[in-house]
Amino acid sequence: MSSIGSRSYESVPTRRVAFLGLGVMGFPMAGHLARAGHQVTVYNRTAAKAQAWVAEFGGQAAATPREAAQGAEVVFACVGNDDDLRSVVLGDDGAFAGMASGAVFVDHTTASAAIARELFAEARQRGLHFIDAPVSGGQAGAINGALTVMCGGDEAPFEAARPLALHVGKAVTRVGEAGAGQLAKMVNQICIAGIVQGLSEAVAFGQKSGLPMSLVLDVIGKGAAQSWQMDNRGKTMVDDKFDFGFAVDWMRKDLGLVLDEARRNGARLPLTALVDQFYADVQAEGGGRLDTSSLIKRLR
Numbered sequence: 001m002s003s004i005g006s007r008s009y010e011s012v013p014t015r016r017v018a019f020l021g022l023g024v025m026g027f028p029m030a031g032h033l034a035r036a037g038h039q040v041t042v043y044n045r046t047a048a049k050a051q052a053w054v055a056e057f058g059g060q061a062a063a064t065p066r067e068a069a070q071g072a073e074v075v076f077a078c079v080g081n082d083d084d085l086r087s088v089v090l091g092d093d094g095a096f097a098g099m100a101s102g103a104v105f106v107d108h109t110t111a112s113a114a115i116a117r118e119l120f121a122e123a124r125q126r127g128l129h130f131i132d133a134p135v136s137g138g139q140a141g142a143i144n145g146a147l148t149v150m151c152g153g154d155e156a157p158f159e160a161a162r163p164l165a166l167h168v169g170k171a172v173t174r175v176g177e178a179g180a181g182q183l184a185k186m187v188n189q190i191c192i193a194g195i196v197q198g199l200s201e202a203v204a205f206g207q208k209s210g211l212p213m214s215l216v217l218d219v220i221g222k223g224a225a226q227s228w229q230m231d232n233r234g235k236t237m238v239d240d241k242f243d244f245g246f247a248v249d250w251m252r253k254d255l256g257l258v259l260d261e262a263r264r265n266g267a268r269l270p271l272t273a274l275v276d277q278f279y280a281d282v283q284a285e286g287g288g289r290l291d292t293s294s295l296i297k298r299l300r
Contacts, residue, residue: 003056004028005144009036012163018042018072020065020088020095021109022049025135026078028142029108029168031057033076036167043068043088065089066098074161075099078108078135081253082115089119101127104157106165108149110134112257113179113186116152120178129157132178133165134185138246146170150188152180186258192292193255193275195229200296203237213238233293240300245291248282255279 015038019030022044034040034057043062044050050061062068065088069075075095079085085107089095095105105123107116107130116132123130131153141147149169151158158174165172175184202225206213217234220226236242255276262269278298287294 003143004031004035007032007145009145009167010163012036012038012167014038015073015164016041016071017164018062018065018068018075018095020044020068020075020077021079021084022053023078023080024139025108025142027053028139028145029076029078029147032145032167033164034059038164038167041068041072064093064098065095066093069095069098069103070100072099072103074104074106074164076106076108076164080109082111085109085111085115085119090122096123096126096128099126099128102129104129104131104161106131106133106161108133108135110185110254110257111182113152113182113261116179116182120153129154130178131158131161132181133172134181135169136185136188137169140245142168149173150175150181150184152176152178152182152184154178182257183261185254186261189251189254189258190269190272192229193251194271195227196233196292196295197271197275197278199227199229199234200237200293200299203234204296204299207238229293233291236291237293237296240297242287242290242294242297245293247289248279248292248294249288251292252276252279252283252288 017033017038018041020043030040030042040059041062042050042053043065054061077088079088120130131151133149133151135147135149137147145168147169149165149172151174162172203213206216214235221230278295281298282294
């Protein structure tokens with residue numbers, strides 16, 4: 001069974017690309033590039049994962065990021081955090097060392113705006129281009145090629161890479177200069193944190209009141225309370241099911257980036273800081289790998 005969903009791809013001339021990082025997001029994202037007809041070379045820290053990808057999608061695996069990036073017009077990455085990103089980009093075995101002048105590095109990692117600006121400047125010194133391009137839509141969005149991609153960087157390399165990024169995303173938008181994509185992803189996570197906490201309280205309140213909450217969610221989901229979280233997580237929250245989706249551990253990493261940035265720019269985020277601590281409670285109870293909607297477990 002394929003690890004990606006079926007979708008149609010806009011016709012784009014075949015390009016040589018690389019993809020670094022084959023986790024739950026990167027594996028299907030790289031798969032969409034291969035299925036769209038591009039020549040894809042992959043790298044993963046655990047080589048067996050790269051070999052499994054090649055067995056499913058073709059292409060080839062490289063032993064280092066540098067080798068993967070050699071000859072690639074666009075290099076994509078989706079790794080864990082700032083340190084992981086530096087490890088695949090910089091150094092003698094890093095992607096920048098293998099990229100040809102004018103090539104574009106597109107980073108889908110959710111990382112800090114600071115690392116995006118740092119790597120943008122380093123790329124420019126080397127005659128390369130760097131686009132920060134974090135995504136929203138979770139594992140399901142990656143599998144179905146339906147992610148939302150928020151980008152920061154120079155306009156010309158963004159436009160050059162955009163047709164390829166549209167193989168993994170339903171919307172790929174440049175929102176500003178280097179770091180702006182990461183800042184937009186932080187805005188996204190602030191919204192989600194508040195919405196999930198509100199939905200958790202609403203479902204818990206309704207259940208305490210003895211209401212048939214699946215029915216209630218159907219009713220209020222047709223009005224002003226409707227949200228993606230309600231549509232996709234409301235009924236699984238009612239059923240106490242959380243073994244899927246975007247993990248609490250990942251959300252805490254993202255909210256840590258948000259709160260660090262807020263300390264730098266002076267933004268006041270009282271609700272976000274509170275929900276971050278609520279997620280810490282879920283982690284403390286062993287729920288770090290549960291979906292973010294498991295926030296409701298604190299209220300039961």
